[in-house]
Each structure stands twice: as C-alpha cells, then as structure tokens.
Amino acid sequence: MTLDYKSIAGVLGALLGALGVSLLAPMGVALAYGEAEWWGFAVTAAGSVALGGGLWAAYRPKGELRVREGFAIVATAWWVLSLVGALPWVMTGVLDSMSDAFFEVMSGFTTTGATILGGADTPAIEAVPNSFLFWRSLTHWLGGMGVVVLAIAVLPMLGVGGMQLFKAEVPGPSADKLTPRVTETAKRLWAIYVGLTFIQVLLLLPVMSVFDAVNHAFATLATGGFSTENGSVGQYGSAYIDWVITIFMLLAGMNFALHYQLLHRNVSVLWKNEELRVYFAIVLGATALLTFSLWSPTNNLLPSPVTLNGQVVLASGETAPEGGGVDVSESVTTDAPRAGGDDIGGGAGTEPTEIRGREVITYDSFADALRYSAFQAAAIITTTGFGTADYEVWPPLAVGVLLALFFVGGMAGSTGGGVKVVRVLLILKNSFREMRQLVHPQAILPIRLDHRVVPDGIMRNVLSFIVLYIGLIGLGTLAMAFLGLDWMSAFTSTFSCVGNVGPAFGTMGPTENYTHVPEVGKWVLSLLMMAGRLEIFTVLLLFTPGFWKR
C-alpha cells in the first residue's frame, strides 16, 4: 500500500494555513513600528492561507491517519514551514540569500537559535527591523509548542527512541487514536505554555521594554535562544534579568506534562519523578562545578596548563612561544562588552588570567561567579543557548562541564533538545545492569524507571537512539570539515545543531555567528537541526527507500 499522499497534503495544508495566520502577528508589529517591510508578511500570509486552505479543503483526511503518514507529515512540515517562513526575509531584501533565510527560520522553528545575523554579509541584529526580530522569536515560540505536543502526544505513539515510555503519563485521552490525542493534548498544554510566557513577560517588564520582554519570553519558553540584542541577554548587564531567565529556562527544560500535573495539584510528581530529580541534580552539580572553576579563589586550586618543549599549547595542537611574539589571545575586557564580533561581556569584576596562549576569565566576586555559572548551566542543559558570558574563555574544567551539558539536554517532553535526561539516566542504569549481568549471567535483572520495569524493547530503542545520535554527530562533523571548516568548528557546530543548542565553539562560538558557513553547509546544518529536533529516527526514516515504496 502506497503512502496516502492526499492526507499528507491535507494536513500540511492545515499547518500552512495556520502559519499564514501567524504571519499576521509580525505584520502587525511592522505596521505598529511603521516599518516598510510589512507587505512581505502580508503577501506570504495571503499565499499560505490560500494554498493551505485549498489543500485542506481538497484533501482533508477522512479517517484516522496511519503511523506512516504521521511520520511523513512531521518530517516534511518542518521543512515546508521553514521554506515558507523564509519568504518574507528574502522577498523584502532584509536577507539576500535564501540559504541564510532558510537557515534562520529552520533554526527558529527547531528552537536551535543559531543565527546568521551579524556577519560580514548579513545585517547586524540592531539593523534588522523589529517585525523580523519578532518573527524570529515567534518561530521559536511556535516551534517550541509544536515540539512539546509532538514529544508528548505523537512520538510516544509512533514508538520513536523509547518515547513510548511516556504513553501513560500524557495528559490526554488514553485512546490509541492519533488525531484526538494530538488535539486534546495541545489544548491542555497550550494554556500552560501561554501562562508561563505571560508570567515571564510580567517579570521582565520592570527592566525591559515590552518588545524585548515578549521576544525574550518567547525565546526562553521555547528554549530557543534568539535575542533582540547582538550581545544576547548579557547586553542588559542585569543580575535580576539573568536570574529570572535562568529560572524560566529551567521551567522550559521540564516535561510539560509535569507542569500539567502540578497545575492539577498533583504535587507528588516533584519527588516521585526520577527524571526530574536527576535533571535538578545535574543542574545543581554543574552550577557548583562551574562556580568552583570560575571563582578566582577556587580556580587557583585547578591544575595549570601543560607545556610542550617550553611552549604554550593551543587547542589545535599548534604551539606558540611562551610569553611573547605571537598574539593569538582573545582580548578580554573587564567591565564592558567587547568590541567587534566579541559582544558578550565578561561582566563586571572579571579577572583575566593567561592560560595556554589565551586569556581565561575568572570572577573575584562569588555572587558573580554563581550568577554566570547558574545562567550558563541552565542555558546549555536546557539547550536555550542564551549567553551572558563568553564561555570559550572559561577555564578548561568549566568548558568540559558545558560540553557534557550540550550532550544531556532537557527533559523528555520539554522544549529542550539534546539526548534528554531520561535517556542519559537509562543508559547509566543499563551500564550498571550489564556489569551485574556479567557476574550473574543467568539472573534476570530488569531496569526500573519510577519503580516500573522498562521493557527490553524500549531499552534497545533508547540505546539505538544514543548510538544514532552520536553517529549523526560524527557524520555531520566529517561533512562540515570536508566543506572546509576547521575541526573544532565542524564538531561543535554539528554537536550544537543536532542538540538544538545554537552557539558552539570556535568560529561559531557564543560571540560569533553562522554567516561564514559555506552555502551547502547551511543546508547540512539545517537538516541536522531538524533531525535532532525530531528525535533523529523520524527524519532518517524518510531517507530509507522502503518508507516510500510499499
């Protein structure tokens, strides 16, 4: 039986129509600010509604959708919506290149937040019309909501990467039908998502304009990370803002089904849910380690860098003569945002230390060290990717902690990316089980999560997911290096895009952007963002010939 292309077209039409309606929001912003580019949104909106409505009217699916059509819709929707969402950018000339525009919109919908703005061939964020900044944030917010519904209502039923574990927990009808489940779950979670966004806006308003507050709340709840400032959240230099956003990033990194339970006064989930406990344990542990390595008094306890033949060693393995001649150090300012491309300030009271040929930042004030540590730990584990400090100039221990958080990601059912806390927890349990099994070859040693046995099939799904996730990062790194990027940038940009984090290291570090990536590379990274966002299997499936044939 072939794919039911008509039903697919019908549902895509509905989504396209919804996108068209959403485009009226940035159009409104453009009109409110008197920006000339409002027509780009208007034309795209009209086209989307017309085309989408037509498709829906003609091909609206009659019965229940099958699993196979579900996969086809999920994977093509992200692609089609990003293509259409990119049109206003190029139509109005705000961006010259379709590759750039598509990358930016895909980065928005997947809540990755990697940007091509602020590069040599693209406008600086400050030069972009407000309506387009709002459109970026809105792609985050819509994408985040889409992901939560997908993770809670759709993927568990499709059996992707062990997500079927959460079938029972979902706040929706228990029937095994896809359509009612999606719509019911969406309705129930929508209120929570909107509510949390509203509260964050209110909390930000005392120190931000309405426009900035709304944009940052959108980017926070979606764990997206686009900012209206080139210097990201660090530009405001406000401890209050940092802490508010830290807390809301952590809320966005939680399973939204838990928020639903909490709202219904089912407070026991707070200590009954193992994934939640591990999530908070990791956040607290990482913040402690980061503070330890960033606070000047404790930083001094760390080992000093290794020299080879009396030369300081750079990350590339190149050597530079100690103490002079070669100036490859990044400059660090101690009390103001840095000049040029380096626009995330180290914050006040920072103390640069010379380490392996580049400056490393530490903080004299414990409160500062804690604040920047907590913010960055939350920003990376939730894969929001906001910045208040340039973590590339942090001590090696801190960088190591962040790299580990890049991998972990948020909770399953959150807007966060990465492999998800629950999978990390399960593979750790599995490793211990495997070792116990070696000593007791005949014993049956079940793995439990929240006191329930995890079936072997699901455990295999989880292990396969992790292997595939890492394999995809390997392949992506090879592809990006092949396209001419240095290894550090190739690896960390792939790692960041598959995990939907946004910033990376090297030429795509927190103070840089993705403009200089070769054309083909932008499409590769876009595909990686989508693969990561859709739990990989969903996307790879479409590349298997068997999917389309039978």
Add this chain to the structure above:
Amino acid sequence: MTLDYKSIAGVLGALLGALGVSLLAPMGVALAYGEAEWWGFAVTAAGSVALGGGLWAAYRPKGELRVREGFAIVATAWWVLSLVGALPWVMTGVLDSMSDAFFEVMSGFTTTGATILGGADTPAIEAVPNSFLFWRSLTHWLGGMGVVVLAIAVLPMLGVGGMQLFKAEVPGPSADKLTPRVTETAKRLWAIYVGLTFIQVLLLLPVMSVFDAVNHAFATLATGGFSTENGSVGQYGSAYIDWVITIFMLLAGMNFALHYQLLHRNVSVLWKNEELRVYFAIVLGATALLTFSLWSPTNNLLPSPVTLNGQVVLASGETAPEGGGVDVSESVTTDAPRAGGDDIGGGAGTEPTEIRGREVITYDSFADALRYSAFQAAAIITTTGFGTADYEVWPPLAVGVLLALFFVGGMAGSTGGGVKVVRVLLILKNSFREMRQLVHPQAILPIRLDHRVVPDGIMRNVLSFIVLYIGLIGLGTLAMAFLGLDWMSAFTSTFSCVGNVGPAFGTMGPTENYTHVPEVGKWVLSLLMMAGRLEIFTVLLLFTPGFWKR
C-alpha cells in the same frame, strides 16, 4: 560467597612465572650486544619466577575457575605484569620515573604502542639499549597473543560486549569449561601466531637487520606499533618494507580463528564471513578516499578552507592573519625526514600546500599517494599505529577518514583494538532495523550475522558496549583536559589509548610522544589502555562494589 583469592593468586603466580621466563629473552639480547643493563632483566626474572612459582605451588586452583575469578584474574594480570615489567627500566636507570616505565610497559602489553621515549626528560629511541627496545617489542608480542586467546576463548564465555556471538566459531573444545578451552585454543593459535611472525621476519630480512626485522614483526603481528626507529617505519624510506608491513598489519587485524580455518583448507570462510568482507571493504574504501585526497590532481577538486573575516581559521577556532606575521605553520620538508621532533618524513615527491595556516602535504606521484594511503589506512584500522607519514598535515578529508578508522578498529578475535568491525556492522544493521520497526511496529525483525539470528540480548550487549566505549572516551577527555591538556590533545589521546592505537593528534601526534603528559595523566591513560584492551566491561566491573562483596 566471597572471591576465591587463593585461586586468583595461584593463576597470577603462573603468569608471573611465565613473565619471568620471558625476561630471559631481553637478558640474552643484552648479553649478546654486551650491554651493561643485562642484570636488570636477570634480577626481575629471578624474582618473578621465585614469587610466581611460589604462588602457583601454594595456591594452584584445584577445580574449575568461576566466572568471577576469571574477571579478577584478567583485569589484575595486565596491571601486575606491567608493574613487574617496568622494573628493569627503572632499576637500571634507563628511565627515571616509575610512571614513565609503567606507561611504556602497559602500552606494550596492551599493544597500544604509545611511547614516552624521545621526550624532554626521556632518552631518544636511538639512545635506548637494544635489549630494552627488544623488551618493548616482546611486551607487544606477548600481549597480542594474550589478547587473541582472551578474545577467542575467554571473553565469549564471560559474555562480554556481545563476544558470546563467537562461541561457536572458536577452534577449541566445545565444552563450557574455561581451563581446557583456554589451553587448547592457545596451543592451536600459538602456531599460527609464531608462523606469521616468522614469515614476516623472512620477508623483511632483505632490507632490514635481523634485530630490526624481529622487532618490527613482533610489533606488526601484535598491532602494537613500537618501532626501533624514532621515525617509525617511515625512517626506512622503502616502498617494499611499507607494502610488506601493510599486508601483515591487515593479517594481524583479522580474526585469528579465520587463520586457523584457512590453515585447515576451509577457504570458504573468506566469502562466507560477513565481518571479513566488511573489514576489507572498509580498508579498500578508506585507501581510495585517502588516495583521492592525497594525490595532487584529485586533491585540487576538494573544497577550499573557510575563512572568517578574511582570516585563516586554525583548528582551535583562533584566527591568524592571512599570509603573514604569525608563523604557526608546521614546517614541511619535501625529501628528507624533518628536523627536531618532527621525524616522520613526508616521503619523496611531496608537495606542501598552504591551508588554514598550516602546510598540507599532497603527493604528485599516484604510486606514492597510494602507498602512504594504504599503509596509514591499515595502520589505523588495525590500530597498529605505525607511521610512514605525518597524517596531521594531511588534508581535512583524509584526517576525517583516519578518525573514523580510529573508532572502528580491527576484527573481533584479532590483536587489533577499537570497537571492532563486527560491532560497527551490528549497530548499522540495528539502526536499519529500528527504522523498519517504526513503520512496522508489530513485525518481528531479527538481525542476522552470517545468516544466523543475533539474539536480542547480545544485540543489547553490543549497543551497551558502544555507548560505554564512547562514554569512557568522553570521561577520559574531561579528565585529561582537567589535568591541563588542550582539548584536541585530551580528546585524541584518550580516543587513541582506549582504542589501543598509539599516536593521536595535537601534542601527542604521530611525530610527538607522551612524555609531557602530567604524572597523573599517565596513570589515567594506562587505565584507559587496559580498559580498551579488555573490552571495557571487564575493567569497569572491578570498580563496582558488588563485585568484591558478595
């Protein structure tokens, strides 16, 4: 029931005694060359035989060993034998530090071949007495034999990392008793191992001294990689030697059970064995890709490096002004071994190209490109780690291919390291199965290897192994970076040691050594080598409290 410590001590005693007898060989070499350090081997040999013999006499196990004691013996044996094998080095003052000596001997027994010789605080290889060079090669050869027996006779019965798949294929008694199986298998494979070594020595003799030929044959069959020349195999500059060693590395990377089958005229294994087919397919594919990127005419077809703000980007993400001022390029000579630490010549006819701030080597002659490509592909996939070229100055595509080969490693049951070809094959099959399963949720889709179904439990072992392998590399990288190494060196040295390859990138690249690694780091890397060599589970098991208690 507690561990049977007496039996463990008894078997360790036997191994210690055997080590003592083996030490007579380098003692003989020392006497033959009139080297003053012969007494170091004599004293250690006498002590080992006395202590080992005493332990064996007192605690010789009466009945059959249990699985638990098997694990304890395997993991402690590598550690104890390395400690004892390090004694002659420090006793005679050839090396000053026990950390260095232990690292070198562990690197030998695990067939890793990472060396601390030739550094700032250690003698150059040319300055080391012949008897000690021979002792290094002998640790390889003995370790390689031990690993083959372990992989073919012991680990399948202990159920480690999916090795139980090979239970049936083993050339030994089919009884489920450990002791007769080990001794019988060892006897049968011993002849093959010795025979192959002998043939390689004969083939090398026309262009090498007997001493060099024996040492290089030992290092080849064990996929170890220690050379008697500071410039490794490249020092000889002989295409004949390169091709002979390439072929024998590939033979050593094959499952020795296959050699046994071939010897018994069972030629059909050559096309019936899936792992073997994949192994050769990878070698051929990698050689083709390497040749493509190294041969000047085809190299020109590759993408050029990406620049950021008009600056060439180094691997670290640092930038250097294009075309001048900062000299961080490695120097490349076109027809002679490089000076100083850079002692692996690029070979004749090389053509340096400027790429991202450092020189890249390509070859004008197709024969040269093929020769260096085939050698390095074989050296890395079999994890021998011999060098005829400095692959750090190869084009990015070539480096990517090599990094992938670092991961794959040899066949199961060979002397090679890495995750093993069969596991890579199985996880690929599993990924396709998982995707098919998504579309056919109810179907039973077995994974087959050589037309036999792989049980789900074994597939889970394999997946767990891969996850643990990668996790260990992650942890090791963090530890080495914490100790002060730059990220590139920290990652690649861990990657190389866990895979028992030897050379890495950065400060531990093919033209460098491990002398400058901090003291603690040498013990960490030693542990990683052992963990990699013993299929990880075997070593980690000993760190679980449950193993020692009940």
